[in-house]
Amino acid sequence: MNRAKNKRRLLISVILPAAVFLLAAASAQRILMPKYMGSVIEGNFTEEYYRDKTSHDLLIIGNCESYENISPMELWRKFGITSFIRGNSNQLMSQSYYILMDTLERETPKAVLLNVQAMEVTGQDTEEYNRMVFDGMPWGQYKWEGIKASMMEDEHMIEYIFPILRYHSRWSSLEKEDFIYSWQEKPLTSFQGYYLRADVRPAAEFPRERRRADYTFPEENYQYLDQIREVCEEHGISLILMKAPSLYPEWPEPYEEQIEDYAQEHGLLYYNFLELMEETGLDMATDTYDEGLHLNVYGAEKVARYLGAELQRELALPDHRKEPETASYYEERLEAYEDEKTCQAKEFQELGYISKFYVESEE
Amino acid sequence: MTFVSYQFAVFLPVAAALFYGCPKRWRMGLLFLISGLFLVLSGGMESLAVYGLSALAVWAAALGVEHFRGDRDRISSIFFWTAAAALLGLLAGFQYINFPGYTVQEFFWLTGRNYEWTPVQTAAPAAISFYTLTLLGYLTEVRWGSVPAEKNPVKLILFGGFFPQMAMGPIARYELLSETLFSGRGAGWEEILGSFQRILWGLFQKLVISERLAVIVNTVYSDYETFSGWYLVLAAAAFSFQLYTDFAGAMDIALGTAGIFGVRLEENFRQPFYSRSIAEFWRRWHMTLGAWFKDFVMYPILKTECFQRLGSWGKRCFGKKQGKKIPTAAALLIVWFLLGLWHGGKWTFIIGSGLYHAVLMSAALLTEPLQKKFYSVTRLNRDNPVWAVFQRVRTFVLVSIGFVFFRSDSLKMAVDLFRGMFSGDTGLFTEAGFEALGMSAADGSVLIVSLAVLWAVSAWKETHRDGDGRPEIRGCVCAALAFGILLFGCYGRGYDPSAFIYARF
Numbered sequence: 070m071n072r073a074k075n076k077r078r079l080l081i082s083v084i085l086p087a088a089v090f091l092l093a094a095a096s097a098q099r100i101l102m103p104k105y106m107g108s109v110i111e112g113n114f115t116e117e118y119y120r121d122k123t124s125h126d127l128l129i130i131g132n133c134e135s136y137e138n139i140s141p142m143e144l145w146r147k148f149g150i151t152s153f154i155r156g157n158s159n160q161l162m163s164q165s166y167y168i169l170m171d172t173l174e175r176e177t178p179k180a181v182l183l184n185v186q187a188m189e190v191t192g193q194d195t196e197e198y199n200r201m202v203f204d205g206m207p208w209g210q211y212k213w214e215g216i217k218a219s220m221m222e223d224e225h226m227i228e229y230i231f232p233i234l235r236y237h238s239r240w241s242s243l244e245k246e247d248f249i250y251s252w253q254e255k256p257l258t259s260f261q262g263y264y265l266r267a268d269v270r271p272a273a274e275f276p277r278e279r280r281r282a283d284y285t286f287p288e289e290n291y292q293y294l295d296q297i298r299e300v301c302e303e304h305g306i307s308l309i310l311m312k313a314p315s316l317y318p319e320w321p322e323p324y325e326e327q328i329e330d331y332a333q334e335h336g337l338l339y340y341n342f343l344e345l346m347e348e349t350g351l352d353m354a355t356d357t358y359d360e361g362l363h364l365n366v367y368g369a370e371k372v373a374r375y376l377g378a379e380l381q382r383e384l385a386l387p388d389h390r391k392e393p394e395t396a397s398y399y400e401e402r403l404e405a406y407e408d409e410k411t412c413q414a415k416e417f418q419e420l421g422y423i424s425k426f427y428v429e430s431e432e
Numbered sequence: 433m434t435f436v437s438y439q440f441a442v443f444l445p446v447a448a449a450l451f452y453g454c455p456k457r458w459r460m461g462l463l464f465l466i467s468g469l470f471l472v473l474s475g476g477m478e479s480l481a482v483y484g485l486s487a488l489a490v491w492a493a494a495l496g497v498e499h500f501r502g503d504r505d506r507i508s509s510i511f512f513w514t515a516a517a518a519l520l521g522l523l524a525g526f527q528y529i530n531f532p533g534y535t536v537q538e539f540f541w542l543t544g545r546n547y548e549w550t551p552v553q554t555a556a557p558a559a560i561s562f563y564t565l566t567l568l569g570y571l572t573e574v575r576w577g578s579v580p581a582e583k584n585p586v587k588l589i590l591f592g593g594f595f596p597q598m599a600m601g602p603i604a605r606y607e608l609l610s611e612t613l614f615s616g617r618g619a620g621w622e623e624i625l626g627s628f629q630r631i632l633w634g635l636f637q638k639l640v641i642s643e644r645l646a647v648i649v650n651t652v653y654s655d656y657e658t659f660s661g662w663y664l665v666l667a668a669a670a671f672s673f674q675l676y677t678d679f680a681g682a683m684d685i686a687l688g689t690a691g692i693f694g695v696r697l698e699e700n701f702r703q704p705f706y707s708r709s710i711a712e713f714w715r716r717w718h719m720t721l722g723a724w725f726k727d728f729v730m731y732p733i734l735k736t737e738c739f740q741r742l743g744s745w746g747k748r749c750f751g752k753k754q755g756k757k758i759p760t761a762a763a764l765l766i767v768w769f770l771l772g773l774w775h776g777g778k779w780t781f782i783i784g785s786g787l788y789h790a791v792l793m794s795a796a797l798l799t800e801p802l803q804k805k806f807y808s809v810t811r812l813n814r815d816n817p818v819w820a821v822f823q824r825v826r827t828f829v830l831v832s833i834g835f836v837f838f839r840s841d842s843l844k845m846a847v848d849l850f851r852g853m854f855s856g857d858t859g860l861f862t863e864a865g866f867e868a869l870g871m872s873a874a875d876g877s878v879l880i881v882s883l884a885v886l887w888a889v890s891a892w893k894e895t896h897r898d899g900d901g902r903p904e905i906r907g908c909v910c911a912a913l914a915f916g917i918l919l920f921g922c923y924g925r926g927y928d929p930s931a932f933i934y935a936r937f
Contacts, residue, residue, distance in 0.1 A: 082625060082903035086911035093915050196925065227438050228924060234438075237919055241874035 098233040099251040102204070106246045108426050110258040111136070111158055115168075116205025117259050118155055123398050124176045126386050127152035129262070130168055131184025132160040134313035137363035138342070139182075141261035142406040143373035145399045148381055149388030154262030159198040162187050162293040167215030169297055171206065173304060180307040180384055182376075183297060185328050186315070188286045196221050203229060260406045265366050267413035268423050272316055272353035272361030284323030298335055307338070307384050314342035314351055314372065316361035338383060342372060349375040366410055433473040434599075435685040436638055436923065443470070448692050452618060459616030463594065463693065464586050470595035475558025482557040483593055486522065490515055490567040491588040494574040498581035512575045516568060523564045526556035531777030534842075538779045541844045559599045561774060563592045565724055570606045572728050579606050587614055596689035600682045602700040602720040612695045619694035622903050627691030629906050632913040633889070634684030635921070637677040641886060643922035644871065644879040645674035651870035653839060656849055662860040663868075664853045671839050672832045676704065677886065679718070703890045704831075708823035710792045713831055721774075725767050733763045754801070761794035768793075775838075780846060784837030792830060878920050 105112030114136060127150055129135050135156035144150040155168045169181060193199055199219055206212045216229050228235040239247075259265075301308040310332055312320055320343060332339035342349060349371045353361050356368025364372065380386045389395045413423050433439040447466045454462055471480045493515030500508035533549035540547035570591065573579040582588045587610070594613060597604055619627065652659045652667035659667070680701040690697045698720050707713035714722050733739060739759040746758030765787065772786020796803075806812075812819060833850075840846035859865040866876070901909070 078903060079621060082907035083621070086907035090911040090914050093911075094918055097915075097919060223925065225438055233918060234924055237921070237924065240919055241872060 094233060096251075098231070098236075100243065100247055101236040101239045102232055102251075103236065103239070104246045104250045104255060105201075105258070106250065106255065107244075111264060112201045113205065113255065113258045114157060114262050114264075115155070115202060117257055118153055118172075118262060119205070119207060120257070121153060121261070123151060123395055124178075125151045125153045125261075126179045126389075127182060127380065128169070128172055128178040128180070129154040129156065129182045129184070130160070130165045131156050131313075132187045132190075133158050133264075133363065134186045134315050135160075135182075135184040136259070136262055137264045137266070138184075138313040138315065138369055138372055139263065139376060140265075140366060140369040140373040141263050142399075142403050143370040144377045145261075145390075146403060147374055148377035148386070149390035150377055150380065150386050151389050151395060151399070152261060154259075156184070156262060157198065157202045159190065159194055160187060160202055161190060161193060161219050162290040162297075163218040164199075164202050164215055166293045166297050166300075167211045167218065168202070168206075169300065171209065171211040171215075173300065174209065174211070177304050178306060179386055180309060180380065181297070181301055182309045182311055183294075184313055185294075185310050186312060186318070186320070188290045188294065188328070189318075189324060190290070191287050193219055193221050196224055199224065200235070204232065257402075257405075260402060260409075263369065265406065265409055265413070266358040266363070266423070266426070267366050267410050268358045268417045268426075269355055269365060269367075270358055270360050271355070272357055277319075284321060284327075286324070286327055294331070298337070309380075309384075310337055310339040311376075312339075312341040312343060313364075314346065314349070314353075314368070315363055316343075316353065316357075338379075340376070340379070342375075345375065366413075433470065435682060435689075436635065439473065443473070444689060444692070451693055456616040456618075459618070459693075460590065460614050461586065463613070463616075464590045467590060467593045467595040467598065471558060471593060471598065474599065478555075479557040479559070482522070482560070483563060484589065486519060486563070487567060487589040487592050488585060489518060490571055490592075491582065491585045494571055494581040494588075495583070497571065497575050501575070501577065508575070512571060515571055519564050519568055519571075523560055526554055526560055528773070528777035529554055531773075534778050538843050541842070562601050562603060563598060565603050565721070565774075566592045569603065569724055569728055573606060582606070582610075590614075594690070594695065596686040596695075597697050600679070600686065601718075602683065602686070602698045603724050604697065604720075608698060609695070615694075617694045619691060623694070624692055625903055625906050625910070626901070627688040629901075629910050629913070630684050630688030630691065632688075632910055632917065634681040634686075634688060635917050636882070636913050637681030637684065637886065639917055639921035639923055641879065641882045642674050642677040642681060644875055644882075645670045645677065647871050647875070648869050649674055649839070651868075653849075656845065656852065659868075660852045660855045664849055666860065666869075668832045668836050668849070668853075669828075672705075672828065672835050673883070675835060675838075676701075676717075703894050705828055706824060706890065706894055707827045708820060709796060709827060710789055710830060711796060713827055714789065714793075721771070725771050729770060730763055730767045733766060734759060739763060754798070757797050757800075761797055764790045764794050764797075779843055780837045780840045783843070784834045784840075784846075788834045788837065882916075882920070 103112060111133075127141075127144070129139060129141070129152060133156065136154045139154065141150075141152040141154060144152050155172060157164070160168070165183065165187065172178070199216070199221065202219075203212055203216055206215075212229075213226075216226060220226070225234075298308055300306075310328060312325075312328070320341075325341060328339060328341075331337070342351075345351075346353075351364070351368055351371055356364050356371065358365035381388075389399075416423050433443065450466070451459055451462055468480060468484075471483060493511045496511035497508045497515075500506075500511065502508075530549065530551045533551065537547050537549040570579070570588075574581045582591070591604065591606060591609060591613065592598070594604070594609070597609075648670045649667050652663050653671075656664065656667075683700040687697050687699070700718055700720050702716040702719065704713050704717035707716055739762070742762060743756055743759040746755030749755060750758065768786040768790035769782060770786075772782035772784070775781035775785050807814065836849050837843070837846045840849060860868075866873075871879070
C-alpha cells in the first residue's frame with residue numbers, strides 16, 4: 070500500500086512536472102527558433118534541401134557566391150539539368166565538405182560544382198552563419214562533425230543539440246511568423262537553393278584590399294578540398310571548380326594560380342567567371358543587385374546558360390525534361406520562380422527597391 | 433567550470449548517478465575524487481596542487497597540535513602557528529600583493545595628489561580565500577580541543593574541498609559538516625527533489641535577476657562620471673540586490689548540490705533585507721563568515737589581557753553598563769577591518785564591507801541608552817509594522833551606502849558616486865532616460881516581476897520553516913522555475929554570467 074502510494078507521489082511530484090516542463094520547453098523551442106521569413110531568408114536554404122524529394126545530377130556547394138550567382142531554374146529550363154545549391158553565407162570549406170558528405174548519404178549526384186572563394190577564408194565571421202548552415206540539417210554524423218569543425222570559440226555543441234539554449238533570448242522579439250510557422254510548414258524561399266533577386270544596382274568601385282605578404286590558401290582548406298575531391302572520386306562524381314563573377318572580395322592572381330594549379334594537377338574542370346564576362350554576356354551595370362558583390366537573377370541566368378552548355382558538353386549531364394514526375398516538380402517551381410521574378414521586377418520598377426529585403430533595415 | 437556553466441549541468445547529474453550507483457562505503461572516496469575533478473576543471477591543476485598541499489599541511493599540523501597539546505603545549509603552539517602562518521602567508525601572497533600599492537594610491541588621493549597603482553597580476557588558486565578560513569577554523573578548533581584531529585587525510589582534504597562549498601562557501605565547520613559528509617548516506621527522492629528545487633531557485637536568482645541588475649549597474653558604473661542624480665541612486669540600490677541575488681543564488685546552488693549527495697551545509701543567508709538594524713543584517717548576510725570571525729577573531733581578542741584592561745578602564749570612566757561596551761566596540765573595529773580585508777586588498781573593501789559597518793554597529797551599541805530613551809519618550813511600539821518597514825528601509829539604505837564603496841574601484845570613485853547622487857537629475861524617469869540604463873522595456877518588465885517573486889519567496893521564508901513544502905508542490909515549482917530560467921535566464925551568447933561576484937574573493 071505504502072509502496073503504491075510512494076510510486077503515485079513520485080509520479081505526481083517528479084515525472085508529471087518533468088513531462089510538462091519538457092513539453093513546454095519543446096513548444097517554446099519551436100516558437101523561438103528563427104523562421105527567416107523576413108529580409109534574411111537565407112537561413113532556410115539548408116532545410117529546403119531536405120524538403121526536395123527529387124534527386125539531383127548537379128550539386129552546387131560553396132558560400133554566398135554559389136547561391137546568388139547561378140540559377141538552377143535556368144539550368145532546368147534550358148538544359149533539363151536537375152540541380153540544387155547547398156550554399157550558405159560564408160560557408161567554410163569544412164562545412165562544404167560535411168554538407169557534401171551529408172548529401173551523399175541521401176543521393177549521389179553526377180557532378181559537384183564547388184565555388185572556390187572560401188579557399189581564402191580562415192575562420193567564421195559570426196556564429197549566425199554557422200547556425201544558418203547547420204540549424205536546418207537533420208542530426209547525423211556529418212552534422213556533428215561539421216559543427217565541431219567550424220564551431221567558434223564561444224559556441225557550445227549543447228546549443229546546437231538544444232537550440233532553445235541559443236535562441237531563448239528571442240522571447241522579446243518574437244513576431245507573428247514565429248508562431249505561425251512553429252507548427253505550419255514554411256513556404257519555400259529559395260529556388261533549388263538559389264536566392265532570387267530581381268533588383269539592379271550597378272557595379273561600383275570597391276576599396277582596394279591591403280596587399281598581403283602571403284597569398285597561400287590555408288593548409289586546412291587544402292585538406293578539405295582534397296577530401297572533397299577524394300570522396301567525389303570514390304563515388305564517381307565529377308568535381309568542377311568555379312569562381313563566381315563576384316567583384317568583391319578580390320580574387321588576386323596568386324589565388325587564381327593556386328586553383329589553376331590544383332585543377333591541372335588533379336585533372337579538374339575549372340571556370341573562373343570573372344574571366345568569362347564576355348562569353349557569358351554578363352554586364353555588371355545591369356546584372357548585379359548589390360554593386361557587383363552578387364549577381365541578380367538576370368546575371369545568374371546568364372551564368373547558368375553558359376555553365377549548363379559546358380556541363381552538357383563536358384560531362385553529358387542528362388536532360389530530364391521528358392521525365393514526367395521530375396518535369397512536373399520543376400515546372401511547378403519554375404512557375405513560382407517566374408512569378409517571383411516578375412513580382413520583384415515590378416516592385417523594383419515602381420519603388421526602386423524590393424520592400425521585403427529593405428523594409429526591416431529602413432525601420 | 434562554474435555553477436552556471438553547461439559543464440556543471442552535465443557534471444552534477446553524472447556525479448550524482450555515480451554516487452548513488454556505488455556502495456555506501458565507497459561514497460566518501462568518490463566524493464573526494466569528484467571534488468578533486470571539480471577543482472581541476474574550475475581552477476586547473478595548480479589550484480588542485482595548492483589546495484592539496486595546504487590541506488595536507490593542515491592535516492599534519494593538526495595531528496601535531498593535538499599530540500603535543502597539554503604537557504608540551506609550546507610545541508603544539510609551534511605546530512599551530514607555523515601552519516596558520518603558512519596558510520595566511522599563501523593567502524596574502526596571492527590576494528594582498530597589491531594592498532600596499534592601493535594603500536599608497538588612496539593616501540595620495542586623500543592628500544590631494546595623483547597616483548594610480550598598476551596592479552600586479554596574480555593568478556590566485558580557485559577558492560583560496562574560502563578554504564583558508566575553513567582549514568584555519570578547523571586547526572584552531574583542534575588547538576582549542578573542541579574537535580579531535582582527523583586521522584584520515586582524505587577526510588580532511590574532502591572537508592575543506594567538498595566541491596559545492598569550496599568555491600564560495602558557506603564556510604564549513606568540521607563538527608557540523610563531517611557528520612553528513614563522511615557517512616555516504618545519501619538522500620531520499622523527496623530530499624533530492626527539495627535540493628533540486630533549491631538549485632533551480634539559485635539559478636533563477638543568478639540568471640534571471642542578478643544578471644539583469646548587472647546590466648543597470650555596469651552601464652552606470654562603467655561611465656559613472658556622465659551619470660548623476662537618480663541614476664546613481666538606482667545603480668546603488670540595484671547593486672545591493674545584484675550582490676544579494678548573485679551570492680545568495682550561489683549559496684542556494686551550493687546547498688542544493690550538497691543536498692543531492694545527502695550532505696547538509698550551513699545556511700549562509702536568511703532574508704537579510706528584512707533586517708531592522710545593521711547588526712541584524714550581518715546576522716542574516718554571509719552568516720558563516722560572520723560566525724567565523726566572531727568565534728575565531730572577536731572572542732579571542734576580547735579575551736586578551738589588553739582588552740580586559742580596556743574593559744576595566746571603560747567601566748571606571750563610563751560606568752559598568754556602558755564601560756563594558758568599550759572593548760566590544762574596539763574589537764568590532766579590528767574584526768571588521770579584517771573582514772573587509774578578507775574580501776580583497778583594497779580600501780574600498782575594507783571600508784565598504786568592514787569599517788563602515790563596524791562604525792555603525794559601534795554607534796548603535798554605544799547609543800543604546802539614547803535609543804531606549806527615544807522609545808520611552810515617543811512611546812513607540814518597537815513592533816509597529818510601519819516602524820518595522822521604516823527600519824528595514826533605513827537598514828537597506830545604510831547597507832547600500834557600504835556597497836557603493838564595495839563596488840567602487842577606488843575611494844575617489846566612491847566619493848564621486850556619492851557626490852554625483854546629489855548633483856542633478858539627468859532624466860531617469862523618461863523613456864530616453866530609462867533606455868540609457870541599457871535595458872529594454874521587456875527585460876525591465878521581467879526584472880520587476882522576478883523581483884516581486886523574490887520578495888514573495890523571501891516573505892514566505894520569513895514566516896515559514898524552510899523545507900516543509902509538499903513534494904507535489906515542489907515538483908510544480910521546479911518545472912515552473914526551470915522553464916522560467918530556460919526562457920528568461922541571461923545565459924548563452926551575449927552574456928557572461930559565469931563569474932559570480934564572490935568567486936573572486
